[in-house]
Amino acid sequence: MSEAVSHIDQIFVIFLHWLLGGLPAAARPAVSAIISVIAILVVFALLFAITTVLERKGLGRMQNRYGPNRVGPFGFFQPIADGVKSLTKEDIVPHGADQIVHFLAPVLLVIAAFLAYAVLPIGRNMVLVNLNAGVLYFFAVGSLVELAVFMAGWSSRNKYSLLGAMRAIAQMISYEVPLVLASVVILMAAGSLSTVSIVDMQARYSGVWPHWFLFRPWGFAGFILFMIAATAESNRSPFDLPEGESEIIAGYYIEYSGFKFALFFLGEYLGMFATSAMAITLFLGGWAAPFSFLTWIPSYLWFFAKLMVLIAVFIWIRGTLPRLRMDQLMNFAWQFMLPMTLINIFVAGVWHFMPSGLGRWVLCSVLLIAPCILLIGSLKQQKSTEVRKYRFAD
Amino acid sequence: MTVPFLILAVLTVVGTVAAMTLRNLIHCVLALTLSFAGLAALYLQLGAQFVGFVQILVYVGAVAILAVFVIMMTRGAGPGLHPIFSSFWTVGSLVAAGVFAILAWAICASNLSSRILPPQTEAAVRPIGDALMHQYVLPLEIMGLLLTAALIGAVVLAMQEKRRTP
Numbered sequence: 391m392s393e394a395v396s397h398i399d400q401i402f403v404i405f406l407h408w409l410l411g412g413l414p415a416a417a418r419p420a421v422s423a424i425i426s427v428i429a430i431l432v433v434f435a436l437l438f439a440i441t442t443v444l445e446r447k448g449l450g451r452m453q454n455r456y457g458p459n460r461v462g463p464f465g466f467f468q469p470i471a472d473g474v475k476s477l478t479k480e481d482i483v484p485h486g487a488d489q490i491v492h493f494l495a496p497v498l499l500v501i502a503a504f505l506a507y508a509v510l511p512i513g514r515n516m517v518l519v520n521l522n523a524g525v526l527y528f529f530a531v532g533s534l535v536e537l538a539v540f541m542a543g544w545s546s547r548n549k550y551s552l553l554g555a556m557r558a559i560a561q562m563i564s565y566e567v568p569l570v571l572a573s574v575v576i577l578m579a580a581g582s583l584s585t586v587s588i589v590d591m592q593a594r595y596s597g598v599w600p601h602w603f604l605f606r607p608w609g610f611a612g613f614i615l616f617m618i619a620a621t622a623e624s625n626r627s628p629f630d631l632p633e634g635e636s637e638i639i640a641g642y643y644i645e646y647s648g649f650k651f652a653l654f655f656l657g658e659y660l661g662m663f664a665t666s667a668m669a670i671t672l673f674l675g676g677w678a679a680p681f682s683f684l685t686w687i688p689s690y691l692w693f694f695a696k697l698m699v700l701i702a703v704f705i706w707i708r709g710t711l712p713r714l715r716m717d718q719l720m721n722f723a724w725q726f727m728l729p730m731t732l733i734n735i736f737v738a739g740v741w742h743f744m745p746s747g748l749g750r751w752v753l754c755s756v757l758l759i760a761p762c763i764l765l766i767g768s769l770k771q772q773k774s775t776e777v778r779k780y781r782f783a784d
Numbered sequence: 785m786t787v788p789f790l791i792l793a794v795l796t797v798v799g800t801v802a803a804m805t806l807r808n809l810i811h812c813v814l815a816l817t818l819s820f821a822g823l824a825a826l827y828l829q830l831g832a833q834f835v836g837f838v839q840i841l842v843y844v845g846a847v848a849i850l851a852v853f854v855i856m857m858t859r860g861a862g863p864g865l866h867p868i869f870s871s872f873w874t875v876g877s878l879v880a881a882g883v884f885a886i887l888a889w890a891i892c893a894s895n896l897s898s899r900i901l902p903p904q905t906e907a908a909v910r911p912i913g914d915a916l917m918h919q920y921v922l923p924l925e926i927m928g929l930l931l932t933a934a935l936i937g938a939v940v941l942a943m944q945e946k947r948r949t950p
Contacts, residue, residue, distance in 0.1 A: 491814065523833040523909050530837040533845025537817060540852055544810060556856075559849060566845075583909050724939045 392686075399688045402429075403515050426518050430507050437697075438659045439469035445705045452709035472652070479648040484547060487645060491545035495538050496646065496653040502534035503660035509585050510667045513677045513690035517586055524585040525577060528668055529570055532623070535661060536562050539632075539642055542654070546645035554641025557716070558625060558632035564723040565622035565629075569665075571731035572616040575608045575738040576672045589676030598682045602675040607754040608738040611762075613673040615731055617700075620665035622723070624658060626704060628711040629719060666700040667693075726765050733761050788829060796822030809855050817848040834909050 397404065406425060410418050443458060443466055450457025458465035483492055509524035511517040521527050536559050543555020580588045580603075594601045603609035622629040633641035643654045670676060674696050677689035714722070737757050744750035799819030803812045820843040827836035870876070916924050 488808075491811075521833060523837055526834065526837040526841070526909075530840040530845070533841055536845060536849055537814075540849065541814070544852075559853075563846070563849065728935070728939065 395686045399514060401688075402513070402690070423518070430518065431504065434504075434507065434660060434663060435656070437663060438656055439473075441659060441663075441701055442472070442655075443468045444701075445708070448702070448705045449709050452706075476649050476652040481648040481650060482645075484645050486547040488545040488547065491541050492645075495542035495545060496650045496657070498541065499535060499538035499657035500653050500660070502531055502538060503657045503664065505531040505534075506661075506664040507667075510664065510671060511586050511589050511676050512667075512693050513688065516677075516690060520584060520586045523583045525573060525583045525588075525668075525672075528585075528664075529566070532661070532664075533566065535657070538657070542646070543642035546642070548645050550638045550640075551642045551644045554632045554638050554644070557638075558642060561622055561625070561629060561632060561719060561723075564720060565619045565727070568615055568723065568727035568731045569619035569623055571728070571735065572612045572619060573668075573672050574731075574735055575612045576603055578735070578738050578742070579603060579606075579609075585671050585676075589671055589678065592675040593678035595682035600675055600678060600680055600682070602673065602678070602680075604673045604675075606741065607751065607758055608734050608741055609673055611730070611734050611737070611758050613669065615727060615734065616669050616673065617703075619727060620662075620669060621704070621707065622719075623665060624662040626662060627708040628714050630713060631716060631719060662704060663697065663701070666697055666704070669700065670696045721769065726769055729765060730762060734758065789826070792822050792825045792829065795819075796826065810852065813848060813851045813855065816851070817844055820844050820848065834912055 406422060409425065410422055413421055446468070447457040447465070458468040461467040461471045483489060506528055508518045509521050509527050539558045539562070540555050543551045543553075543558070546552075576588060577583060580591050582588060582591075592600065592602050599605070604613050625632050633643075643651060646654060670693065677693040679685045679687060679689075679692050737754050740757065741750055741754050744753065796819045799815050799817075799822055802815035803819065806812050806815060821840065824836045824839035824844070827839055
């Protein structure tokens with residue numbers, strides 16, 4: 391890598407060191423952490439604003455309408471208008487609500503969502519803290535979201551919000567198991583829980599091809615399973631039962647208005663970005679370029695390019711698939727996702743102990759595809775096609 | 785005793801006291817979660833990253849939610865009618881003081897407090913894994929078997945029952 395290219399790649403790191411240069415040595419760690427935190431807050435909040443307008447545009451296109459097109463050129467200043475609107479709206483707290491818990495719920499949600507970004511490597515040498523147990527930290531922080539959702543649903547003292555919270559928690563707990571188990575294969579292969587060393591392992595090339603974990607049978611299966619579980623974790627369509635508008639109005643945040651409502655949206659999108667970024671870190675090589683001859687493009691640009699692709703997939707899926715029913719959701723989690731992730735861990739072990747060559751590719755692929763077909767078949771068999779009998783409406 | 789330790793200790797103790805004295809059961813669970821989190825932060829402060837994060841993952845993420853579900857499914861979560869202090873609180877506090885005295889005496893008498901450990905900034909995950917896979921492999925396997933049985937049991941419960949013809 392030439393000098394100039396590596397300087398552009400490290401421009402933010404160099405800038406931070408230059409900023410810290412004039413400070414006394416004792417203050418440096420704290421100031422460095424504060425600057426990095428502010429950078430993460432600003433960048434991902436901006437990404438949230440951009441994503442809201444992109445999502446509405448994309449969904450509009452898929453549903454044969456324009457989407458927002460009034461504020462600014464092509465409606466791209468819509469997030470500013472949304473922000474002003476939610477800031478100037480009255481903050482209504484229901485009379486029967488538990489005031490303190492009702493206030494704390496959105497705060498905890500956004501804190502938990504932002505905490506996850508501490509271990510995500512955004513570029514080469516660009517990570518807030520390189521924790522020894524980084525992946526574990528990520529999942530531990532992610533589990534705080536469930537508590538925030540429960541606090542929101544319970545404190546509103548509204549039947550619909552409580553139902554929505556219960557749905558959300560049941561769904562999140564069910565899909566957290568396959569989410570963690572799908573990432574176990576990477577931890578087995580990398581032999582480390584640190585996100586930085588996982589990315590470093592993938593940032594190598596044989597010929598022009600990268601060493602991403604995606605290009606292994608178990609890595610590919612793990613990535614698909616991880617993304618399905620991530621969709622469910624972030625309560626997005628087709629797993630958006632917790633906010634089913636047609637049956638429980640909006641789920642756990644019905645009783646929130648004004649900026650607290652916007653905070654829920656912020657938390658939800660930040661969670662989606664964080665799990666996507668984790669999928670990129672684990673399976674898609676983090677900030678590493680996809681081909682060895684493209685390494686001159688700065689690492690952070692690769693990270694954000696991959697993130698935007700995954701966000702586009704999320705929007706595409708939201709525009710395409712209908713919502714699942716609760717029993718379908720649970721059956722899918724326990725009868726397909728869980729067995730598949732366990733089989734995937736087994737396959738990763740088989741791969742590790744077999745001699746390299748075509749043989750292990752064939753064997754591992756067969757070991758993954760056969761149970762997948764069998765499990766899908768058993769899920770399909772349960773579908774009954776009889777005429778539905780209504781107990782009260784006949 | 786450093787300032788972060790004092791803050792965390794106060795947080796943990798306040799959470800525990802609130803969990804026992806608040807009237808609303810859900811508030812008690814939330815306060816208990818605070819003390820779980822404080823405990824996890826204390827582990828982290830000691831450099832035990834793995835234990836700290838597992839504490840958050842298991843206790844804040846799962847046990848607190850389980851407690852909440854149990855409360856909501858058994859009876860009304862509203863404030864109870866009986867007083868906070870039961871009629872035999874003197875006996876209870878005597879028992880608690882006795883247990884605390886015995887534990888404190890045991891800790892002070894053991895050689896743990898006199899042994900000076902080398903300061904470890906980061907207890908890595910790898911030694912824990914090595915110990916689990918070599919020295920403690922049998923307990924690990926038994927636990928794994930138990931948990932797998934529970935997991936399969938959950939899946940069996942979730943499976944659709946054969947529809948009986950009416």
